[in-house]
Amino acid sequence: MKKILFASSETQPLIKTGGLADVAGSLPIALTELGQDVRIIMPNYASIKDCDPGRYLCTVRVNNADVNLLETRLPNSNVIIWLVDYPAFFGHPGNPYNDESGNPWPDIGDRFALFCRIVVEVAMDRAYLDWKPDVVHCNDWQTGLVPALLSLEEYRPSTVFTIHNMAYQGIFPSNTYTLLNLPGQLWHTDGLEYHGMLSFIKGGLSYSDWITTVSPTYAQEIQTPEFGYGLEGLLGHRQHTLSGIINGIDNNAWDPQTDPKIAQTYSNRTLSKKVINKTALQARLGLPVTPELPMLSLIGRLVDQKGIDLVLSCLKEMAGMPLQFVLLGSGDTSIQVRLQDFARLYPDKISITIGYDENLAHQIEAGADMFLMPSRFEPCGLNQMYSQRYGTLPIVRKTGGLADTVVDTLPQSLANGSASGFVFKDAVPGALMETIKRALVLHANRPLWQKLQRNAMGKDFSWENSANQYLALYREI
Structure with a gap:
C-alpha cells in the first residue's frame, strides 16, 4: 500500500473552475478503491461548498505565518x-484564482507559495499528523514549488507533477522571489528562474521525479514550440521521465442505462430507444420533432482553443443541409452573439x-x-468520452486527448471493431466540413452506424483504468 499526498488548488465538488477539479475529485477515490492510502490537500477557500466544515487538526508555522490545518472528507467517499x-x-469570496469581479488575485503568488510550503511540511511529517507520504502528487503551477522545495530535504518522498494545461505557468516578476523569501539555491536557469522571472511551473518540471500529463499525445505535443509555451526545451530534456495518462470519467454520473436526467435510458443492446431522447430534446428546444433527421451537437466553452470559429465558418453550409445543430456553452461575447444570430436566421435548424x-x-x-469537438488543443477532454459512452459519435480534431480516445472510422478500424468516431x-473549416459530410453519409447506413455506436459504447474510460496506470508509476519511482 502506498501513502499518497494529492496536492491540488481545486477539487470537485468542493470548488471547481476546470478539469483539474474533476481529476482531484475522482482519482483519489479510484486509488483508494485500489487499496491505497490517499489524502488530498487544498486551500480552505471561502467559496467551498458541498462538504462538512473541517475539524481543527493543528497549527503549522511557515515563513512567519501561523496556518491551521483542518480535516474533512470528500463527499460520498x-x-x-x-x-x-x-x-x-x-x-475571501471568489474562486481560487480570481475575485468576485473576475480579476486575478493581486497576491496570488503569495497564496500558492504559502500553500506549497504547507504541503512540504505535511510531506516531511513536520505537521504533527504522524503520517508521511511515499509520493506527493502535485498538479499544475499552483503546486510547482513543492517538488523544488522538497529537493532540498533529506529523506523526502517521491514527487509526481501533472500538467493539466501547459498554457498556465504561474510566472511572476523576479523581485517576487525575494518577497516570497524562497531559498537562494533554487534561483538559477535550471531551477525556478525563467528569463529573469520566477516560474512556479518550472519547479514542478525541473525538480519532480516524474512528470505526467493528461494524455499520451499531449505529452508529445508539449515538447513542440506550438504547445510548449517556451518550456518545450526543458520538457524535451525530461522526455524520459515524462508520460501521458488519460483522465477517466465518472461512470456513475455518465451512464445512459441509469441516467436520471434523460428522457429514456438505453444501452448498446437497446439502441433503438436512443431516438426517444432526440425527440424529447427537439421538443424541449423548440426544434421540429423529426426523429430521422441527423442531430449534431456541441457543449463547451466558446473560446478559440475549442475551435468554435471553425464551427461558425461551417454553420451557413450546415443550415442548408438536412440536419439540426444544438449548442450549449458560454464564453467570448462576440462568438455568443454570432451563434445567436444563426439561431434566429435558422430557427428550424439551429438551437x-x-x-x-x-x-x-x-x-x-x-x-x-x-x-463536435474541433479543438485547436485539448490536453485531455471529457465530452468526447461522455459522447462515446452515450453512442453519440464524436467528430474531433487530431490533437491531445481527442487523438488518444477517438478512433477514426476507416476501412481497417471498421474491420477490427475499433472505429468509434x-x-x-x-x-481549417474545410477539413471539419468534409468530416461532417463523411459522418452524415455513414449515418444514413443504419446497421453500420449502430455498429459504430456499439464500438464506442464498449470502450473503458473508467477512472479505475487510469488509477492503475498511476499506481504502476508510483511503484516505479
Whole structure:
C-alpha cells in the first residue's frame, strides 16, 4: 500500500473552475478503491461548498505565518481532505484564482507559495499528523514549488507533477522571489528562474521525479514550440521521465442505462430507444420533432482553443443541409452573439443555449447523433468520452486527448471493431466540413452506424483504468 499526498488548488465538488477539479475529485477515490492510502490537500477557500466544515487538526508555522490545518472528507467517499486554513489569503469570496469581479488575485503568488510550503511540511511529517507520504502528487503551477522545495530535504518522498494545461505557468516578476523569501539555491536557469522571472511551473518540471500529463499525445505535443509555451526545451530534456495518462470519467454520473436526467435510458443492446431522447430534446428546444433527421451537437466553452470559429465558418453550409445543430456553452461575447444570430436566421435548424445546464448537457449527449469537438488543443477532454459512452459519435480534431480516445472510422478500424468516431487533422473549416459530410453519409447506413455506436459504447474510460496506470508509476519511482 502506498501513502499518497494529492496536492491540488481545486477539487470537485468542493470548488471547481476546470478539469483539474474533476481529476482531484475522482482519482483519489479510484486509488483508494485500489487499496491505497490517499489524502488530498487544498486551500480552505471561502467559496467551498458541498462538504462538512473541517475539524481543527493543528497549527503549522511557515515563513512567519501561523496556518491551521483542518480535516474533512470528500463527499460520498472515505478520502480525507486536509484544508489549509489561512483566512488572510483564502478567506475571501471568489474562486481560487480570481475575485468576485473576475480579476486575478493581486497576491496570488503569495497564496500558492504559502500553500506549497504547507504541503512540504505535511510531506516531511513536520505537521504533527504522524503520517508521511511515499509520493506527493502535485498538479499544475499552483503546486510547482513543492517538488523544488522538497529537493532540498533529506529523506523526502517521491514527487509526481501533472500538467493539466501547459498554457498556465504561474510566472511572476523576479523581485517576487525575494518577497516570497524562497531559498537562494533554487534561483538559477535550471531551477525556478525563467528569463529573469520566477516560474512556479518550472519547479514542478525541473525538480519532480516524474512528470505526467493528461494524455499520451499531449505529452508529445508539449515538447513542440506550438504547445510548449517556451518550456518545450526543458520538457524535451525530461522526455524520459515524462508520460501521458488519460483522465477517466465518472461512470456513475455518465451512464445512459441509469441516467436520471434523460428522457429514456438505453444501452448498446437497446439502441433503438436512443431516438426517444432526440425527440424529447427537439421538443424541449423548440426544434421540429423529426426523429430521422441527423442531430449534431456541441457543449463547451466558446473560446478559440475549442475551435468554435471553425464551427461558425461551417454553420451557413450546415443550415442548408438536412440536419439540426444544438449548442450549449458560454464564453467570448462576440462568438455568443454570432451563434445567436444563426439561431434566429435558422430557427428550424439551429438551437443555441448560452450558459451551462447540467441536465441539458446530459440530454444533449443522449439525444444527439454526433458531437463536435474541433479543438485547436485539448490536453485531455471529457465530452468526447461522455459522447462515446452515450453512442453519440464524436467528430474531433487530431490533437491531445481527442487523438488518444477517438478512433477514426476507416476501412481497417471498421474491420477490427475499433472505429468509434471521426477525426480530422487540419484546423481549417474545410477539413471539419468534409468530416461532417463523411459522418452524415455513414449515418444514413443504419446497421453500420449502430455498429459504430456499439464500438464506442464498449470502450473503458473508467477512472479505475487510469488509477492503475498511476499506481504502476508510483511503484516505479
